[in-house]
Amino acid sequence: MEIDLGVAQRAGGIDMAINDQAEKIGQIAFGGSPRARAAISQCVKCEKQVTHEQFTDALSIKEYGISGLCQSCQDEIFGV
Ligand SMILES: [Zn+2]
Numbered sequence: 001m002e003i004d005l006g007v008a009q010r011a012g013g014i015d016m017a018i019n020d021q022a023e024k025i026g027q028i029a030f031g032g033s034p035r036a037r038a039a040i041s042q043c044v045k046c047e048k049q050v051t052h053e054q055f056t057d058a059l060s061i062k063e064y065g066i067s068g069l070c071q072s073c074q075d076e077i078f079g080v
Contacts, residue, residue: 043069044069045068045069045077046072046073054070055071060074
């Protein structure tokens, strides 16, 4: 099977542009620490990489947006 590299590269380029934009918006919206760290998807407490998949519900994602805590740190702090 042949892969059209041109399409893959273009798709990657768009993806990068969106990520870039998201990062800029994050920096503008969140400003200083700990919220600045949240914009680069890193937990403010354990400093591990944060992914959307690890959150158990929308509320936890919202909480991450506020506190910058990953799911396991939220569980630890809020005693879930
Ligand atoms: Zn954490």
